[in-house]
Amino acid sequence: MSRVSWEECILLLMALLANASGTFIGINIGTEISNLPSASNIISILKIHEIKHVRLLDADHQMLTALANTGVEVMVSVPNDQLLKVGESRSEAADWINKNIAPYLPATNITYIAVGNEVLTTIPNAALVLVPAMQFLQSALLAANLNTQVKVSSPQSMDIIPKSFPPSTSTFNSTWNSVMYQFLQFLKNTGSSFMLNAQPYYGYTKGNGIFPIEYALFRSSTPNSQIVDPNTLFYYTNMFDAMVDAAYYSMQALNFSGIPVLVTASGWPSRGGANEPDATIDNALVYNSNLVNHVLNGSGTPSQPSIPINTYLYELFNEDLLPGPISEKNWGMYNPNGTAVYTLNFGSVNETTDTVTVPLGEVGVFCVANSSADSTALKEGLDWACGSGSANCSAIQPGQPCYESDNLVATASYAFNDYYHMTQANGGTCNFGDTAMITSVDPSHGSCIFAGSSGSNGTTNRGSVASGPMVPVNDGSRLRFLDWSHAHTVPLVLFFWFAL
Numbered sequence: 408m409s410r411v412s413w414e415e416c417i418l419l420l421m422a423l424l425a426n427a428s429g430t431f432i433g434i435n436i437g438t439e440i441s442n443l444p445s446a447s448n449i450i451s452i453l454k455i456h457e458i459k460h461v462r463l464l465d466a467d468h469q470m471l472t473a474l475a476n477t478g479v480e481v482m483v484s485v486p487n488d489q490l491l492k493v494g495e496s497r498s499e500a501a502d503w504i505n506k507n508i509a510p511y512l513p514a515t516n517i518t519y520i521a522v523g524n525e526v527l528t529t530i531p532n533a534a535l536v537l538v539p540a541m542q543f544l545q546s547a548l549l550a551a552n553l554n555t556q557v558k559v560s561s562p563q564s565m566d567i568i569p570k571s572f573p574p575s576t577s578t579f580n581s582t583w584n585s586v587m588y589q590f591l592q593f594l595k596n597t598g599s600s601f602m603l604n605a606q607p608y609y610g611y612t613k614g615n616g617i618f619p620i621e622y623a624l625f626r627s628s629t630p631n632s633q634i635v636d637p638n639t640l641f642y643y644t645n646m647f648d649a650m651v652d653a654a655y656y657s658m659q660a661l662n663f664s665g666i667p668v669l670v671t672a673s674g675w676p677s678r679g680g681a682n683e684p685d686a687t688i689d690n691a692l693v694y695n696s697n698l699v700n701h702v703l704n705g706s707g708t709p710s711q712p713s714i715p716i717n718t719y720l721y722e723l724f725n726e727d728l729l730p731g732p733i734s735e736k737n738w739g740m741y742n743p744n745g746t747a748v749y750t751l752n753f754g755s756v757n758e759t760t761d762t763v764t765v766p767l768g769e770v771g772v773f774c775v776a777n778s779s780a781d782s783t784a785l786k787e788g789l790d791w792a793c794g795s796g797s798a799n800c801s802a803i804q805p806g807q808p809c810y811e812s813d814n815l816v817a818t819a820s821y822a823f824n825d826y827y828h829m830t831q832a833n834g835g836t837c838n839f840g841d842t843a844m845i846t847s848v849d850p851s852h853g854s855c856i857f858a859g860s861s862g863s864n865g866t867t868n869r870g871s872v873a874s875g876p877m878v879p880v881n882d883g884s885r886l887r888f889l890d891w892s893h894a895h896t897v898p899l900v901l902f903f904w905f906a907l
Contacts, residue, residue, distance in 0.1 A: 413542035417538055417802055430705045430715035432698075432753055433460025433480075435672055435722035438467070439729045440743045446473035446769065447747060452723065453479060456753045462521065462671060462719045466507035469620065475514035482519040482719070483507060485540070489532055490523045492545060494536025500543030501550070509551050517557055517677050519604060520544060521671060525564040527583050537561060538589045545597060560594060562602040562671040565610065565650055567657075575638040575712065591663040592808075600669035603654050606721070607646040607694070608675050608734075612685065620685060622646055624675075625697035641709035648708040648716075655710055673698060674721035677748050679734035684878040688837070692749045692845045693768040694741075694770055695720060699753060720751075746779075750846035773859050774827035774837035776819040788839035789819040798826035802855065809855035819843075821857060828858035 434669055436449065444452075452463065454477075462482040465468055485503065493500045522544065523530075526537050542560050548554040567587075568577050579587045594601060613625035618699065620626075624644045634643045643649045652666050654719065679686025698718065705715045725739035726788055734803035741747055771787055776780040776785055793800035802809040804819050809815045823843045835844045841869055851860045 411826050418515065418763070421531065430703055431480075431717050432458075432702050433462060433482075433717075433719040434458055434740075435462045435719050435730075436470070437722050437724060437726045437739075438462050439840065441727050442725055442743050444724070444743070444745050446470050449723070450477060452741065452745075455478070458753055459634055460717075460719065462519075464524070465753060466503075466506075471507075471515050471517075473586070474516075475511065479516065481515060481517045483517055484521040484522055484562045485523060485544075487526065490526065490530075490540055491536055492531050493522075494533070494540030497543045497546065500540065501547040504544060504547040504551060504553075506554065508557060512553060520557060520559045521609045522559060522561040524562050525566075525604060526561060527580075527586065528564045528566040531819075534583065534586050538586065538593060539552050540841075541590075541593055544897060545593075554597075554892065556665070558597065558599040560599045560669070561590070562604050563654075564604050565606065565653075568653050571610070571653035572649055572654050573636040573638055573880075574641075574643075574649050575636050577656045578654035586659070588661055591658060591661060591666065591713075594666050595663060600667045601658065602653060602669050602671040603651065604672040604721075605647055605650040605670050606673060607656075608685070610650065615753035615765055620690075623687045624690060624694050625701060626693070633820050636709075639710065641708060645697075645701070647701070649718055652710045655708070666717065668711075670716055670718040672721035673718055674738050676734040676737045677725075679733055679892055683732060683734045686737065688845050691738075692751065692847060693847045695751055696771060696847045699751065719777070747844065749844060751846050752847045771847055771849070773846050773848070773850055774820075774824045774856055775845050775846055776823055776839075777814045779814050780816075780842035782815055784840050784842045785819045788842050789815070791820050792822040792826045792839070792906055793821075796822075796826045796830075798822050798829065800825070808853065817850075821855070824857050824859065837872040 413686050420600070434453075446467075449470065452458075454809050459478060460480045460482075462484070464484050465486050466483045468884065469480070471569075483741055490505070493503055508520070511517060514893060522541050523533070523537060527534050545559050547555055548559070565571060567583065569578055591601070594600070607623040611618055611620055614854060618634075622644075623646045627648070633648070635641070636643065641652075643652075651668050651670065657665065658666055675691040676683075676686040677688045698720070702716055702718045706712065707714045709894035720740075722739050722745055725737050727736050727743055729735045737748075739748060740751055773837050790796040800822050801807060804810060804822050805812075809818075809821045819839075819842070823837065823839055827837045827843075829845070831834070838846050849860050851855065851857045
């Protein structure tokens with residue numbers, strides 16, 4: 408049998424195994440937090456969201472103990488500041504395994520060791536010890552008879568690929584070709600995955616307006632709003648898929664195939680500074696909701712449609728101690744004090760949130776009152792929404808399906824949500840004096856249907872309120888999917904642009 412045929416068989420086998428074990432969404436748990444919640448509290452949050460895969464950015468012993476007998480699959484990390492020690496000494500690597508892995512198996516289901524994080528692009532001076540560190544750890548696992556249970560790899564940044572579009576012409580930075588060849592050979596020999604931190608937020612913000620934000624947020628759903636690779640003629644509906652395919656093609660450029668991509672970090676910041684206007688709660692929820700749906704539907708990427716893209720969301724908590732701009736500290740679903748920044752549904756596959764065909768706000772996204780908010784502030788927000796805010800509050804009047812005289816939170820939620828869906832396309836937000844929050848959990852009940860709830864025909868339900876604008880009218884300096892009267896020309900234009 409030819410080599411190509413063997414590789415095709417390997418990819419098919421990996422697809423079958425992935426489908427058998429189940430495509431998954433996991434989450435990162437960082438530690439750069441001034442007041443990290445206890446391990447037991449973190450486990451409670453994981454159980455609430457039914458999260459079964461976590462990536463620890465260290466090898467915290469309290470977390471490893473707390474994760475015992477939970478059924479959660481755990482990725483443990485060798486932090487960058489420990490890489491040199493592990494990579495220069497076989498005995499240090501064995502000691503690391505004996506302290507951080509062996510004592511916790513099998514009760515804690517450790518399945519991966521992530522060696523460092525974005526080593527080649529963040530600490531290039533340590534590049535030459537990366538593969539030796541992986542090899543020493545693998546030898547220690549083999550000696551402990553744990554090599555079939557625990558795989559070893561190392562997360563790479565998209566910065567390792569200087570030009571990621573078109574994906575078909577992507578290659579790794581040639582500076583690291585020797586290291587990357589050894590790295591990929593290790594992954595191939597051990598049956599491990601290529602770990603990739605794929606962050607469309609950075610791809611969008613560093614793109615200087617080349618790509619529209621809709622493309623980064625998975626909002627591009629029609630053929631006319633897709634971007635075409637001029638060499639393969641594959642259409643890309645979102646930047647995430649293009650990034651993953653860029654990694655596949657970069658591996659192929661070094662004559663490696665059959666190594667699956669495992670996305671170890673992908674998310675969107677919920678807050679940024681004055682010069683970071685796209686780091687918002689709304690965008691964070693839209694991106695992460697759509698990412699969850701996209702991954703769980705198991706559709707793969709245009710170049711690898713049969714290989715699911717298992718992904719770890721970045722991240723569970725905002726890490727307030729991280730250096731850098733405000734956005735760097737605000738990628739989490741939760742604040743360090745345990746309060747939710749927004750609520751995400753991990754458990755089901757729905758239609759993609761907020762595509763360009765949705766007329767009012769986002770399908771599957773809701774603005775609801777915070778149950779812990781002050782009742783006086785809630786009442787003020789409710790009065791404003793139904794008054795000056797011009798929300799349609801008819802459904803919460805006596806005798807109507809959403810009327811609950813003794814439930815201020817539910818009543819305010821309906822009004823807040825209606826206002827949000829009516830105005831979000833023109834910049835309306837979900838705030839109301841810090842008494843409201845974004846969620847993907849549908850608050851509809853019985854015949855009380857909230858705006859944004861997906862009906863049986865997939866359209867947005869919003870009662871009898873007059874229709875608003877189809878899409879936001881934004882700054883004309885950026886390419887936006889606004890006027891599609893000449894939409895048929897867009898793929899051709901982008902084909903020409905990237906062929907130059």
